[in-house]
Amino acid sequence: MFTKHFILFGLLQVLMTSARAEYRLGDGTVVAPLDVFQECNVCPEMIVLPLGEFIMGGPPGESRLNVHYELGNIRPVTPDDPYIAIHEGPLHPVKIDIPVAMGRNEVTYDQWMACVNDGGCGGHVPQDYILMPRGPREKIVGNHPVTDVSFLDAVSYTGWLNSKIGSDVYRLPTEAEWEYAARAGTQTPFAQGEEVTTDQVNFLGSATEIMLDEKRPNLVTRGKPVPVDELDAANGWGLRHMSGNVIERTLSCWTETYESWQSSSLYLEKALLPGCEFRVTRGGGYFTAMDYARVAVRGSGKEDVGSTVSGFRVLRELRHGSR
Numbered sequence: 001m002f003t004k005h006f007i008l009f010g011l012l013q014v015l016m017t018s019a020r021a022e023y024r025l026g027d028g029t030v031v032a033p034l035d036v037f038q039e040c041n042v043c044p045e046m047i048v049l050p051l052g053e054f055i056m057g058g059p060p061g062e063s064r065l066n067v068h069y070e071l072g073n074i075r076p077v078t079p080d081d082p083y084i085a086i087h088e089g090p091l092h093p094v095k096i097d098i099p100v101a102m103g104r105n106e107v108t109y110d111q112w113m114a115c116v117n118d119g120g121c122g123g124h125v126p127q128d129y130i131l132m133p134r135g136p137r138e139k140i141v142g143n144h145p146v147t148d149v150s151f152l153d154a155v156s157y158t159g160w161l162n163s164k165i166g167s168d169v170y171r172l173p174t175e176a177e178w179e180y181a182a183r184a185g186t187q188t189p190f191a192q193g194e195e196v197t198t199d200q201v202n203f204l205g206s207a208t209e210i211m212l213d214e215k216r217p218n219l220v221t222r223g224k225p226v227p228v229d230e231l232d233a234a235n236g237w238g239l240r241h242m243s244g245n246v247i248e249r250t251l252s253c254w255t256e257t258y259e260s261w262q263s264s265s266l267y268l269e270k271a272l273l274p275g276c277e278f279r280v281t282r283g284g285g286y287f288t289a290m291d292y293a294r295v296a297v298r299g300s301g302k303e304d305v306g307s308t309v310s311g312f313r314v315l316r317e318l319r320h321g322s323r
Contacts, residue, residue: 021051023099023318026167031318034237036104039165042114046101046316047238053095054180055187057258058088058296062189065291088296092260094176098268102173102181103313105228105240106145106248112157120160124153130224130308143227145246145311151279151303154249154312161314173315175252175280175298176267182242182283182295184235189294190243191235196290200233201244202226207289225286225311243293246311247285254278254300278302285309 022032031037033050109128115121126148129137140147149157154172161170173181184191190201198205198220205219225245233240242248252267253276261267278300284293287309291297301310 021099023048026165026169031101036238037101042111042118043161043164044107044111044314045104046314047104048101048318049096049099049181049237050185051096051099052180052185053093054183054185055091056094056176056179057091058189058294059091060089062294062296063088063291086257087298090258090260092258093262094180094264094267095262096177096180096264098177098264099318100173100177100264101316101318102177102239103315104238106246106311106313107154107157108143108228109141109146110143112146112149115157115160118160120163121153121156124149126306127308132223138224140225143229145225145228145241147225147246147308147311148306149311150306151249151301153306157312158314169317170314171317172249172251172312174264174267174271175250175282176261176264177315178242178248178250178282179295180264181237181239182235184237184239186236189296191295192243196243196293198222199231201284201290201293202231202233202241202286203244203284203290203293204286204288205290219290222286242283243295244284245286246283247281247299247309248283249301249310249312250280250282252280254280276303281310 022030024030025037025039027039029037031048033048035048036045037048038045109126112121112126116123116125126146128141129139131137158170158172162168182191188194190196192200197218199218202222202225204221204223205216206221228240233244235242251271253271253273259270261270281299281301282297284297301307
């Protein structure tokens with residue numbers, strides 16, 4: 001009962017706050033919740049998020065995972081398995097108290113190369129192809145999400161964006177900000193509902209059929225990322241591919257369980273502490289089953305290691321306008 005009332009209160013607060021919130025960009029442009037803006041011709045498109053509150057984490061029984069790979073062994077799991085309960089819990093309320101805009105899309109290969117060609121991003125030219133299991137390699141350039149970039153590489157990209165607009169406002173999202181954006185006012189496993197199809201989310205359909213032990217003729221397996229503007233992949237706030245496509249890096253330092261911090265500002269404060277080696281990743285990917293694309297799923301990666309299954313999207317902090 002508490003959870004239901006809290007969700008309704010949070011959604012009401014989102015609507016009330018959204019009606020009055022306005023923010024001023026560096027060039028004087030005023031934007032409001034769910035407005036889309038782009039601050040330079042090579043900058044990512046951003047969507048202003050409403051302020052509000054939500055329940056963070058995955059409730060027991062939400063995951064439909066039936067096996068777990070552990071130390072080279074495969075063991076069965078149950079809906080209340082400690083592995084799921086630990087990593088996706090405990091459920092806790094979080095207030096979004098820092099106004100932000102989130103990247104509409106994952107950062108693309110072309111956007112990354114604009115940074116490299118402008119003398120930024122450490123000059124790192126990422127791998128521009130995916131090795132396919134049955135066939136030749138596939139190019140992932142242009143409007144595909146950039147991969148083969150580490151957490152530290154992503155931080156260098158946000159630094160370059162800040163230099164382009166002359167203000168220290170772009171960064172990676174914390175995992176609280178990421179999940180709030182991914183849910184877009186919902187509390188279901190996916191922003192689109194209890195389940196999704198591969199027309200909405202780019203995940204591994206064949207693995208999902210094995211996991212569910214049933215045939216799903218509407219699921220396909222692409223085995224590669226798709227361009228960021230492909231598929232009907234937007235959630236209710238217009239953010240695309242928050243589930244599936246590539247795994248996304250966040251600013252948060254990995255913890256086995258949530259510390260139950262109750263504000264986005266506290267999540268940010270903890271993320272900026274020194275001494276972190278592994279950062280949280282979110283969002284599932286093109287190579288995983290549907291279950292791993294739920295918005296509550298968490299993973300981790302070393303700060304200085306890139307992969308061909310991981311990318312990122314950026315966040316911009318906002319300041320209140322005077323109107």
